[in-house]
Amino acid sequence: MIRSSKTWQAVAFTAVAGLALTACGTTDTDGGGGDAGGEDCNFKIGAMGALSGANASIVIPSVDGAELAIKQWDNDECEVTLERFDTEGDPAKATPVATQIAGDDTFIGVLGGAFSGETRATKTIYQDGGVPMISQSATATDLTQEDPVEVFHRLVPYDDYQGAAIAKYLTDEVGASKVFVVDNSEAYGEPLADRVEETLGDAMVQRDKTQVGQTDFAPTISKMESAEPDAIFYGGYIAEAAPLLKQIRDAGIKAPFVGGDGLYGADFGNAVGDAGEGAVVMCPCAPIEEDSTFAADFEEEFGNAPGAYAAEGYDAMTVFLKGLEDGARTREDMLAFVNDYTGEGLSKEIAFDDAGDVPAENVSYWAYKNEGGTLTPEVEVKPEG
């Protein structure tokens, strides 16, 4: 078993290395063609993310946001098209997409990856091709903090900030001193809950773990009953949060329930029903005011209100478009422009530090309260200060 998996890894590695080399080769030979394309300023931006499947609802609005930015762009000189690549959020499907984009010089930038896994798998391919990336929603800490590449930028704060912001909300806004922390034992929930625990310190009363796919939470409930928490934090996704929260309320535990951005989405209210009334979801996404011109334009264009990360998608595209206005006609110029960019965006004040992150002082989280099945913005929380 072990041997065969090693062989498999070796094969996969060789394949990826081969593709990467091909990508470099293509970039080199097509270099002249890219310059020619620059003169008439016809460029493409690739959008890479889960455009179908279970998680599409947290990606499509951001790509639509980017599309809207192009539509609203007032420029006669350049022709920019957004090309959508569906990866289903799967790193294995994202790799060939990245190779294709990196190998085609008409692509001057990439919106994405939307998720951390696919971004981790493709950022070196883009780095080799020199393609500037701006992600609207990939939040894994390691992408910029442990293993940064020059081409990668993102408009959302990374996961470490989120844990701090949630802990701050629990102590400052909820006023909790006995928080019960639960996570789903996997790559998103566990580190997030660790960070919440770390920041809470003595304000945490007990920690418990659940499993992905679990439906019966009786053991966790009985622990809660003896711990008597004054607030509950859950690090995980909607599929488990819904039955967990129902069983908490069925057991008569009334402590406020707070979740991370894994619960952010219209599906949360539908899945949890009445038991979810008043539950709070934290998200690094600033609310879009319903009467703003962006919301109205978005609705007119796509027939629905702007959803998750729509403003971030719009902002990312705006950075690229400003780059073209500024005269960037090659990937190299575009990368230099993005690195130094500063400006007011829809979602936040945009700037990128050396690692590609928006500086901490520009970042904020929002607490959304579930009221009658919809998440309504409650309060802004700054993770630092």
Add this chain to the structure above:
Amino acid sequence: MDFDALISGLDRHTLDGITRGSIYALVALGYTMVYGVMKLINFAHSEVFMVGTWTVLGVYTVLGATSGMGVGAVIGATVLALLAAMLASAGTALAVERIAYRPLRKKGAPPLIFLITGIGCSLVLVETFGQVLKAFFGPPFGRVTVNVPSVIETKVVFTIPGLDLPVTNTRLLIIIGAIVMMVALDTFVNKSRLGRGVRAVAQDPDTASLMGVNQERVIMLVFVLGGAMAGVAALLFTVQYDITKFDIGFIIGIKAFTAAVLGGIGNLRGALVGGLLLGVVEVYASQIWDSSWTDVTAFIVLVLVLMFRPTGLLGESLGKARA
């Protein structure tokens, strides 16, 4: 490791475990009966359960049922949902048999082929709810968790004296419902004429045919009975957990199959013992460590049991399952 938490609340955790295990046991019946008669693991059985949960949701939606209704209406809606779920699950099980197994049996396909068509059926059913129905009808179908109205409001009905252990109406319904269905099925198989046919085919299909037992009819009966039990499990599941999902059957199917093996696959009473034991072990493990340890502990127990009793706790055969 927190043994104190386990010991101090042992009664409570046992009750939690029995509730969880009752549902495993009911689903396990489907695996065990089909195995007993055909020596086949019906991998599509988890989806038979899933169809049942969706049927409950459908009935509640059509009736507009909520917990605010009167007692009579609540009982009426629940009974209606139960019958519909049993019917839908039994129908699905029968359809799986007709489509995935019977044509192969007629052609004398080797046993492995049945496994792969079973898995195929399972995937088709999952995607029917995850993709196909969504394309036609939109929500609530799709790949998201769906809220099933909680028609029976959870209430404490009595407290076990001496233990100070409150018992809720939903738990009581699940445990009593599971045991009643088990006893009814066991009696049917052991006492009735049709049940005798089932046992005969399980013991020796060829001789049973010679004695005039219609094997095809017995196989259909076994799928229908197993499906109906999964339908009961589906109702009890939604009563307790109030959710469904396109792949809700996956984990429960694996656990129920484990329960069947633990108790002795092919053995009806084994399914009950295996299911309850698995539920209790899982809840105990969640108390000593946490819920991420449930599977590790449950499967260690399974391996240990099988080392000493390779045919499961109560032995294997459906035909011989008479105490």
